[in-house]
Amino acid sequence: MDNQEHKNEHEHHITPYSTYVYVWLGLIALTSITVTIAGISLGDYTLAVALLIAAVKSYLVINIFMHIKYEELIFKVFLILSGLTLLVIFALTFFDFTYR
Amino acid sequence: MSHNEQAVESHGHVHRDDVGAKMGMWLFLFTELLLFGGMFLIYAVYRFQYPEQFHFAGMELNTTIGTINTIILLTSSLTVALSITALQKGNKFLSIIMLTITIGFALFFMVNKYFEWSAKVSHGIYPGSEEMLNKQNGEILFFGLYYVMTGLHGLHVLIGIVLLTFILVMIIKDKIISTDLVKLENSGLYWHLVDLIWIFLFPLFYLIQ
Numbered sequence: 001m002d003n004q005e006h007k008n009e010h011e012h013h014i015t016p017y018s019t020y021v022y023v024w025l026g027l028i029a030l031t032s033i034t035v036t037i038a039g040i041s042l043g044d045y046t047l048a049v050a051l052l053i054a055a056v057k058s059y060l061v062i063n064i065f066m067h068i069k070y071e072e073l074i075f076k077v078f079l080i081l082s083g084l085t086l087l088v089i090f091a092l093t094f095f096d097f098t099y100r
Numbered sequence: 101m102s103h104n105e106q107a108v109e110s111h112g113h114v115h116r117d118d119v120g121a122k123m124g125m126w127l128f129l130f131t132e133l134l135l136f137g138g139m140f141l142i143y144a145v146y147r148f149q150y151p152e153q154f155h156f157a158g159m160e161l162n163t164t165i166g167t168i169n170t171i172i173l174l175t176s177s178l179t180v181a182l183s184i185t186a187l188q189k190g191n192k193f194l195s196i197i198m199l200t201i202t203i204g205f206a207l208f209f210m211v212n213k214y215f216e217w218s219a220k221v222s223h224g225i226y227p228g229s230e231e232m233l234n235k236q237n238g239e240i241l242f243f244g245l246y247y248v249m250t251g252l253h254g255l256h257v258l259i260g261i262v263l264l265t266f267i268l269v270m271i272i273k274d275k276i277i278s279t280d281l282v283k284l285e286n287s288g289l290y291w292h293l294v295d296l297i298w299i300f301l302f303p304l305f306y307l308i309q
Contacts, residue, residue, distance in 0.1 A: 094145070
């Protein structure tokens with residue numbers, strides 16, 4: 001079993017054409033939603049909604065297009081670590097900015 | 101190790117480490133993430149400091165051109181992904197077609213960028229212009245960040261065009277084949293990163309209504 005998995009890994013997981021097309025349709029749909037929402041005034045939530053949609057789009061691109069879903073665990077660890085690093089930098093800067 | 105034997109058996113005397121190659125690419129992408137992350141940080145801080153002025157300056161940007169460029173980049177991400185699947189399945193012809201379309205979209209993106217920037221410049225909005233210097237601080241910062249961030253992103257698109265063209269030639273010359281395509285995959289990763297950065301640039305600059 002382990003051997004089999006290793007073999008598959010070595011041979012690469014092949015993502016079907018259809019998966020990519022579905023993800024692309026999703027990305028286009030999310031783009032139209034974010035453009036439409038930008039025209040509606042949601043007050044303070046406008047930015048939050050726009051960033052949330054951008055986050056969902058990145059999740060799709062990273063997982064499917066960039067194949068992270070099918071990579072070894074270490075790739076996911078690296079990704080989460082670098083994402084957290086960026087988050088910490090943002091949090092610390094805003095802490096400094098707010099209480100200066 | 102069976103891993104090594106397998107590599108030796110199927111690829112003659114050449115030893116490859118595709119996982120290592122991909123990991124190297126991802127490490128590079130993380131440095132890119134921090135490069136752009138720093139700029140997004142500057143954007144975030146100044147947007148909180150000058151919300152009205154950012155809003156006002158953002159109205160000047162062309163949402164239509166921004167939306168078109170978003171769709172172009174998303175679709176080019178699709179075609180480069182399809183190009184990889186095609187080559188993995190041994191369909192060299194389709195892979196070449198898809199990669200060519202990707203490069204075409206990238207050029208299309210840059211043409212739009214050219215028209216967008218020339219329209220701004222002809223309105224006197226460019227770093228250091230007299231019109232800019234008469235604006236409020238927040239607006240100057242907004243347009244400064246707009247030029248630096250979309251400019252650096254545009255530079256990445258240009259590099260992507262060169263990179264993908266090299267990859268295309270290598271596929272045509274059978275230097276990249278269905279059993280040895282990590283170069284294509286890594287270039288695809290780079291191209292998706294360019295798309296990823298745009299996914300955030302688009303709402304932050306073009307969708308401030």
